[in-house]
Amino acid sequence: MEDMIHVDRAMSTQQDIKISARKVQVYYGDTHAIKDVDVDIDDKTVTAFIGPSGCGKSTFLRCINRMNDTIDVARVEGDILIDNEDIYDAKVDPVQLRAKVGMVFQKPNPFPKSIYDNVAYGPKIHGLARNKAELDEIVERSLRKAALWDEAKDRLEAPGTGLSGGQQQRLCIARAIATAPEVLLMDEPCSALDPIATAQVEDLIDELRQSFSVVIVTHSMQQAARVSQKTAFFHLGNLVEYDATDKIFTNPQDPRTESYISGRIG
Amino acid sequence: MTDATSSAPAAAPSPAQRASLLTESPRMKKRNAAETRFKMYGVLAISIGLAFLVFLAYSILRNGIPAFTQTVVNVEFTLTQEQFDDAESRMLKTAVYTDIFVENVTAQFQEQGLDVEFDGDTIERLLGKVGGDLRSFYRENPDQIGQAVALQLPAASRVERYLQGRLTRDMVVDGRFLEVADLDVVDVMVDAGIIGSAFDWNFITGTDTGVDNPGGAGIGASVIGSFFMMLVVLLLSLPIGVAASIYLEEFAPKNKFTDLIEVNISNLAAVPSIVFGILGLAVFIQFAHLPQSAPLVGGLVLTLMTLPTIVISTRASLKSVPPSIRDAALGVGASKMQAVFHHVLPLAMPGILTGTIIGLAQALGETAPLLLIGMVGYVAREYPDGLTSGLLDPNSAMPAQIYTWAARSDEAFFEKAWGGIIILLIFLLTMNIIAIILRRRFERRW
Numbered sequence: 001m002e003d004m005i006h007v008d009r010a011m012s013t014q015q016d017i018k019i020s021a022r023k024v025q026v027y028y029g030d031t032h033a034i035k036d037v038d039v040d041i042d043d044k045t046v047t048a049f050i051g052p053s054g055c056g057k058s059t060f061l062r063c064i065n066r067m068n069d070t071i072d073v074a075r076v077e078g079d080i081l082i083d084n085e086d087i088y089d090a091k092v093d094p095v096q097l098r099a100k101v102g103m104v105f106q107k108p109n110p111f112p113k114s115i116y117d118n119v120a121y122g123p124k125i126h127g128l129a130r131n132k133a134e135l136d137e138i139v140e141r142s143l144r145k146a147a148l149w150d151e152a153k154d155r156l157e158a159p160g161t162g163l164s165g166g167q168q169q170r171l172c173i174a175r176a177i178a179t180a181p182e183v184l185l186m187d188e189p190c191s192a193l194d195p196i197a198t199a200q201v202e203d204l205i206d207e208l209r210q211s212f213s214v215v216i217v218t219h220s221m222q223q224a225a226r227v228s229q230k231t232a233f234f235h236l237g238n239l240v241e242y243d244a245t246d247k248i249f250t251n252p253q254d255p256r257t258e259s260y261i262s263g264r265i266g
Numbered sequence: 267m268t269d270a271t272s273s274a275p276a277a278a279p280s281p282a283q284r285a286s287l288l289t290e291s292p293r294m295k296k297r298n299a300a301e302t303r304f305k306m307y308g309v310l311a312i313s314i315g316l317a318f319l320v321f322l323a324y325s326i327l328r329n330g331i332p333a334f335t336q337t338v339v340n341v342e343f344t345l346t347q348e349q350f351d352d353a354e355s356r357m358l359k360t361a362v363y364t365d366i367f368v369e370n371v372t373a374q375f376q377e378q379g380l381d382v383e384f385d386g387d388t389i390e391r392l393l394g395k396v397g398g399d400l401r402s403f404y405r406e407n408p409d410q411i412g413q414a415v416a417l418q419l420p421a422a423s424r425v426e427r428y429l430q431g432r433l434t435r436d437m438v439v440d441g442r443f444l445e446v447a448d449l450d451v452v453d454v455m456v457d458a459g460i461i462g463s464a465f466d467w468n469f470i471t472g473t474d475t476g477v478d479n480p481g482g483a484g485i486g487a488s489v490i491g492s493f494f495m496m497l498v499v500l501l502l503s504l505p506i507g508v509a510a511s512i513y514l515e516e517f518a519p520k521n522k523f524t525d526l527i528e529v530n531i532s533n534l535a536a537v538p539s540i541v542f543g544i545l546g547l548a549v550f551i552q553f554a555h556l557p558q559s560a561p562l563v564g565g566l567v568l569t570l571m572t573l574p575t576i577v578i579s580t581r582a583s584l585k586s587v588p589p590s591i592r593d594a595a596l597g598v599g600a601s602k603m604q605a606v607f608h609h610v611l612p613l614a615m616p617g618i619l620t621g622t623i624i625g626l627a628q629a630l631g632e633t634a635p636l637l638l639i640g641m642v643g644y645v646a647r648e649y650p651d652g653l654t655s656g657l658l659d660p661n662s663a664m665p666a667q668i669y670t671w672a673a674r675s676d677e678a679f680f681e682k683a684w685g686g687i688i689i690l691l692i693f694l695l696t697m698n699i700i701a702i703i704l705r706r707r708f709e710r711r712w
Contacts, residue, residue: 070596072520099599109590111609121608122598172594179598 018043018183018213019064024078026059026068033059035237037078041230046205046214048224048245051234052260057217060234061185064215065101066094082183099126102176102212106188108168110160110175115152118160118171119143122179138178145211146174147204166197173204177212184208186216190223202227221261225249233257326687333685336466336481337426339393339419339455343370345404350411353401364389364397375458382454384447391448393419418464423481423678425452429461432677443478469685474646474667480678483671485686487646491561491661492630492693494650498565498657499572499629504622506569507576514577515584516606535574542571543635551639559640559660567639568629575628579621583614616708623701627694633665642666643673664690 019041026034034056041047049057059068066087068074080087087097099122110118119139122128129135139156143149148170152163160171169189176184186205190198205227208214218224224231225245232242233254241248241257252258285291290298345366353362364386371389375382389396396419404411424444427433429452438446455461472484518524546567550556556563587610595605636642641663650656662670664686671683 065597067593067596070592095599095601097599098597103593103597105590105593105597107590109588109594111591111594112613121595121600125598125600125604125608175594175598 016043017041018082019215020081020084021060021063022079022081024060024063024076024080026056026063026077027075028059028071029073033237034063037239039232039239039242041213041215043213044209044211045230046209046216046228048228048231049215049217049234050219050221050224050231050260051240053219055234056237057232057234058187061187061215061217064183064185065098065103067098067103069094099179100181101183101185102179102181104169104172104176104184104186104189107192108165108172110163110168110171112159112161114157115143115160115163115171116156119174119178122175126179128180142174142178145177145208146170147200147207148174164197166193166200169193169197169201170204173201173208177208182212184212184214186214188217188219191219198223221249233260235260326684326691329681330684330686330688332430333469333681333688334466335463336468337421337429338462338464339421340460340462341367341371341417341419342374342414343367343400343417344414345400345411347411350404360395360397360401361386362397363400367396367400374460375454378458380454380457382451384451388445388448388451391444392422392425392451394422420464420466420481421461423479426481427678428452429456469682470689473648474662474670476645477674477676477679480674480676480682483679483682485664485667485682485689487649488662488664488667489689490649490656491564491641491646491666492663494561494656494661495565495568495663496626496630498562499568499626500622502566502569503572503576503625507573507622508580508618510573511577511580511584512606512611515581516610517602531574531577535578538634539571539632540634540638542567543638545570546635547638557658557660559644559662560658561641561661561663562657563639564636564641564663565657567635568632571632571635572625572629575625576618576622579624580614580618583617583621584610586617587613616705619704619708620701623697623704627697627701630697631665631690631694633669636663636666637669642669645670664693 017040019039021037021039021041024034024037025032037060049061051057062068063076063080064082064087068076076088082097082101086092111121113121116139119142120129120135123135123138129138140149140153143152148167151167152171160168163171169192173184173189189205190201193201202223205214205216209229216224216228228245230243231245231248233240233248233252233256235256241252241254243253248257249261252261349366353359353366356362368384368386368389372382372384386397399419403415422444424433428449435446435449438444438449452461468482469484471486472482473487474485475483514524514527546563550563550566551558556566591609591613592605595609596602600608633642641661644660644662644666646660646662646667648659650659650661668683668686668690671679671686
């Protein structure tokens with residue numbers, strides 16, 4: 001255990017910082033939902049956001065690909081830098097940003113189209129494939145990465161909504177990675193899934209770490225402990241503690257973190 | 267254990283209070299009675315509604331069906347070559363044909379032992395211009411000369427009403443249309459068994475007639491008028507309505523101004539249609555100088571009336587598309603417009619189409635606005651020839667035609683009005699069925 005912590009720490013110091021947030025504030029109308037959050041998220045790492053319901057972890061996640069722009073009353077202040085570029089700069093088009101920062105939602109939400117079209121949609125609108133063969137290849141690669149190829153290869157033309165819940169969520173992951181993003185945001189991706197499907201998705205997340213920086217919001221502390229290398233604990237809109245996962249779960253510095261992971265709050 | 271229960275009698279209910287599950291408590295009885303009463307009210311309400319519907323359908327069919335049939339006189343007629351040549355060489359050719367016809371029919375009556383005197387004028391009053399019809403028939407079909415031909419001659423509407431008992435002998439006052447003696451001939455024809463009835467295609471395909479010929483009036487021209495109006499309504503209100511709804515629902519900022527627009531659209535849907543009529547009169551006819559009574563103007567007015575309906579139903583169906591679909595599309599980097607047109611709109615399509623068809627059906631049956639732009643009262647005697655003529659030449663529309671017929675003093679037009687209602691209802695039912703089929707077929711698939 002000690003060794004592992006040591007290894008993880010060694011890893012994190014070597015890695016580049018992919019996302020860096022400074023003094024981020026989010027307001028929903030008059031509600032101050034996120035207060036002064038500073039966080040550096042490493043590349044090729046799984047970072048988990050945990051915390052009780054309503055603590056702002058999903059809100060903060062949605063800031064990273066500017067999905068909060070779609071909510072009229074939401075207002076974001078502060079800086080979020082991806083590869084040292086401010087994504088809230090006036091020159092940034094959120095559409096272009098979202099191609100670089102993919103997202104998987106809480107409830108599996110495949111398009112009511114075929115499995116193939118679900119995965120091919122992103123590459124098509126971004127012009128990532130010059131012809132059908134390239135598109136086929138992207139679809140296959142994405143489905144393989146999402147560990148869905150074996151189950152879906154014989155029925156690519158079947159509707160994506162006809163898959164089981166776990167398969168649908170993996171399809172959504174395939175759809176998200178088909179646009180070749182650099183960061184993958186996952187908003188409680190397993191909350192609508194049964195334990196077996198959850199285990200499959202968790203294995204997948206671990207593999208995805210090879211290629212992406214993954215940020216996952218989860219309700220389940222066990223899940224955070226299983227899949228992430230770093231964990232951030234949110235409470236009432238504040239980032240309370242952010243450190244290596246093992247450290248958070250074995251030796252939390254803040255009393256609030258300790259209360260939460262030991263089940264006394266949240 | 268027994269001690270414990272007996273020592274605490276207050277806590278446990280006494281045997282008398284402990285209700286059996288097998289008997290209904292008084293409170294439960296009341297609740298159940300209330301529920302039964304409520305169900306009965308519901309059944310009663312539906313029964314009353316159904317009774318009215320049955321009564322309505324019955325009276326429409328009873329009054330309207332006669333409009334589709336026509337009283338005819340079946341006569342076997344033979345014209346020899348000599349008679350033909352003789353008739354063609356005379357000055358008043360059709361009169362000769364009429365006389366030949368009269369002779370022929372009189373001979374047939376005498377064979378059956380029926381005796382009645384009548385002349386060509388009587389025949390023309392009863393059966394219309396028989397001589398002219400016969401002449402054109404034989405000129406077109408010279409090979410029929412010398413052969414026995416079974417003729418089916420439509421009887422005048424007064425004859426029809428006399429046979430139905432709605433016209434009595436003492437009601438006959440105007441000798442120009444019918445004389446009392448003519449009715450004796452009709453009686454003889456009935457005795458001879460040559461009067462029958464046939465399906466009146468002319469009612470469906472024909473055009474309107476003047477007030478003096480109720481029998482020949484048809485609804486065909488006004489069906490075409492309605493068709494051109496619906497064409498205008500569909501081509502204008504669908505794109506405008508859908509585009510406006512998409513903008514308002516998906517793109518427009520939510521502020522006081524869009525709230526105002528929203529409230530006004532809902533209000534417009536409730537504006538009486540005659541208001542749209544007077545607006546159309548002022549704007550399209552008096553200001554833009556478009557022709558009166560034209561289906562184009564009617565279509566424009568009905569477009570104004572249909573737009574709020576389409577906007578409201580389109581917005582409702584756009585709203586019913588789950589936000590997760592929009593999130594999914596935006597999440598893979600689709601622009602707002604791509605998200606709407608690739609994902610939201612196809613899912614909202616069945617609702618939009620249903621709303622549009624319902625709106626069209628509403629417009630099809632609308633009469634009040636047409637009053638003001640001059641389509642009601644216009645006698646549609648001619649079919650339009652072509653698209654421009656169909657849009658710009660004065661015409662009537664189905665509901666306007668029905669109104670016109672119902673307003674005429676000659677009672678014979680009433681059955682035409684009822685018959686017109688049947689045709690209108692057939693169109694409306696067809697459109698509603700199409701709407702239902704579309705909705706079923708493209709039912710939400712997520």
